[in-house]
Amino acid sequence: MTNEVSAAYPEARVTPDNAPMLKRWREAGELVLQHCEGCGKAVFYPRPVCPHCWSDRLVWRPASGKGTVVSFSVIHRGLPAPFDAEAPIGLAEIALEEGISMIARVLVADGEELESGAGVALVGKADAARFPLPTFRIAR
Amino acid sequence: MSQSPSTSRAPARPVSDRAVSDRAVSDRIGIIGYGSSAYEKSPSRSEAGYMAEAARAALASAGLERSAVDGISVSSTTLPPDNAVTLAETFGLSVSWASIGNAGGAGAVVNVFDAVHAIEAGRASHVLCLAGAAQDGAFFRGRIGRFNGSIGDYLAPHGFGGMNGLFGIIQRKHMQTYGTKREQLGRIAVDQRANARRNEAALLRKEMTLEDYLTAPLIADPIRLFDCVMPCSGAEAILVGPLEEAPSGKAVAVRAAAERHNHPLGEVSPLRGGWEVFRDDLYETAGFGPGDLDFVQAYDDYPIMVAIQLEDLGFCAKGEIGPFLAERRMTFDGDLPLNTGGGQLSCGQTGGGGGMIGLTEAVRQLRGEGGARQVAGARRGLVSGYGMVAYGHGLSASAMILERAQ
Numbered sequence: 001m002t003n004e005v006s007a008a009y010p011e012a013r014v015t016p017d018n019a020p021m022l023k024r025w026r027e028a029g030e031l032v033l034q035h036c037e038g039c040g041k042a043v044f045y046p047r048p049v050c051p052h053c054w055s056d057r058l059v060w061r062p063a064s065g066k067g068t069v070v071s072f073s074v075i076h077r078g079l080p081a082p083f084d085a086e087a088p089i090g091l092a093e094i095a096l097e098e099g100i101s102m103i104a105r106v107l108v109a110d111g112e113e114l115e116s117g118a119g120v121a122l123v124g125k126a127d128a129a130r131f132p133l134p135t136f137r138i139a140r
Numbered sequence: 141m142s143q144s145p146s147t148s149r150a151p152a153r154p155v156s157d158r159a160v161s162d163r164a165v166s167d168r169i170g171i172i173g174y175g176s177s178a179y180e181k182s183p184s185r186s187e188a189g190y191m192a193e194a195a196r197a198a199l200a201s202a203g204l205e206r207s208a209v210d211g212i213s214v215s216s217t218t219l220p221p222d223n224a225v226t227l228a229e230t231f232g233l234s235v236s237w238a239s240i241g242n243a244g245g246a247g248a249v250v251n252v253f254d255a256v257h258a259i260e261a262g263r264a265s266h267v268l269c270l271a272g273a274a275q276d277g278a279f280f281r282g283r284i285g286r287f288n289g290s291i292g293d294y295l296a297p298h299g300f301g302g303m304n305g306l307f308g309i310i311q312r313k314h315m316q317t318y319g320t321k322r323e324q325l326g327r328i329a330v331d332q333r334a335n336a337r338r339n340e341a342a343l344l345r346k347e348m349t350l351e352d353y354l355t356a357p358l359i360a361d362p363i364r365l366f367d368c369v370m371p372c373s374g375a376e377a378i379l380v381g382p383l384e385e386a387p388s389g390k391a392v393a394v395r396a397a398a399e400r401h402n403h404p405l406g407e408v409s410p411l412r413g414g415w416e417v418f419r420d421d422l423y424e425t426a427g428f429g430p431g432d433l434d435f436v437q438a439y440d441d442y443p444i445m446v447a448i449q450l451e452d453l454g455f456c457a458k459g460e461i462g463p464f465l466a467e468r469r470m471t472f473d474g475d476l477p478l479n480t481g482g483g484q485l486s487c488g489q490t491g492g493g494g495g496m497i498g499l500t501e502a503v504r505q506l507r508g509e510g511g512a513r514q515v516a517g518a519r520r521g522l523v524s525g526y527g528m529v530a531y532g533h534g535l536s537a538s539a540m541i542l543e544r545a546q
């Protein structure tokens with residue numbers, strides 16, 4: 001990641017379902033996840049109803065922001081601007097410590113390689129504001 | 141076909157495990173016409189223009205006039221805000237039944253199944269099923285980030301690389317979980333290309349070797365260029381109606397069909413899909429199984445998804461597709477003829493038409509009209525669909541078993 005962002009990244013639409021997650025990421029660089037008070041399960045992506053039990057009692061809780069790469073792709077071609085200038089882009093299925101998976105970008109520094117089984121963590125507050133969604137790096 | 145003898149009030153299996161195909165397949169209503177438009181890398185006309193060309197061919201192959209059509213369905217991801225009703229107006233058709241699919245590449249199979257049911261229910265007598273797009277690569281890339289809500293909100297902001305990145309994740313997972321090799325998956329793309337070389341309508345007809353496949357430009361590692369379809373323009377059409385109206389020897393019966401959406405639950409990059417849920421019912425309803433089929437037309441957005449479909453549809457056990465592919469030839473004259481016209485991988489992907497190209501090719505084969513790529517003695521075939529990619533994978537799976545009607 002050496003290029004400064006020129007064109008804007010596409011952004012998620014802010015909705016009542018996802019606003020707390022987007023705000024917490026932007027302001028603090030932290031990941032919050034919906035948890036269902038009906039069945040106790042964590043939920044991602046954000047939604048108005050628990051897909052496991054249909055409860056609407058979903059509350060936001062901080063997540064550790066740590067996980068493990070389950071599988072990944074490294075994208076070299078076919079990226080729209082501004083991502084094309086940042087290729088290759090690491091995209092991974094990440095098993096979060098909270099017991100659910102998400103797909104997210106993983107920044108790979110020079111000399112690093114993305115591997116399944118690798119530990120990943122959020123990029124940290126300083127970098128968070130640059131990215132529209134919770135973004136990870138390889139844990140050191 | 142076996143009748144369900146159950147008279148008890150409790151279903152033999154949980155309702156959620158029952159497939160649509162248990163209920164009804166018609167001996168009277170089936171596929172009586174088919175047609176394909178020309179395919180083009182860049183659109184020379186509108187979506188409806190391609191559909192009109194395919195529709196004319198479908199009616200001609202049935203020996204019917206357009207006045208016979210009183211039902212219309214369409215599977216297209218680019219047609220909205222237009223729909224089946226506005227398409228009927230464009231075509232000057234007054235219809236008693238109109239339907240637009242929402243299952244992406246699984247939608248065309250579903251639409252044809254629905255059309256059989258609609259006619260059986262007296263809602264229409266002849267249904268024209270259409271699918272296609274007017275697009276090129278740039279158009280496709282411009283809208284892929286808005287394909288649906290979860291892609292737009294939770295994948296596009298990451299620079300997810302279109303569908304290539306998502307299927308790169310799935311393919312790598314299959315490779316690391318089951319030991320599947322690119323050399324094995326490549327057999328799908330290479331043999332389909334050999335089929336396309338006998339299909340003058342295919343856009344990609346240059347000879348492809350396994351070495352070409354393995355060393356193609358890297359797109360979304362482990363996905364390379366020849367794992368990807370080329371978005372293009374064109375359309376396909378199927379005419380559903382009374383089998384007895386088809387020209388002699390040209391009627392194609394629907395022996396079984398099924399759809400399944402959002403299976404498995406709660407996995408973002410699954411190595412299986414809805415086919416595994418309805419597979420047994422599908423073959424039971426048809427009265428024959430995978431070993432009795434003369435060809436397979438599987439949804440080939442990527443070879444890895446063809447591989448997963450073949451596993452889920454019972455051609456081999458889960459995870460054993462690699463060795464299975466290595467032992468077979470998928471050319472039209474091989475021991476497992478697959479996507480005998482070249483499939484989307486060699487013909488190009490016409491949006492929702494990608495879900496119908498397997499149907500039209502299957503009908504072409506069963507009518508004995510496959511020309512230089514005719515599967516000898518083709519009597520029975522399977523068509524499967526896959527689509528509506530959302531957060532990580534395609535949500536929709538479908539399949540249909542067709543047989544030359546006697």
Ligand SMILES: [Zn+2]
Nearest residue numbers: 036039050053
């Ligand atoms: Zn719940």
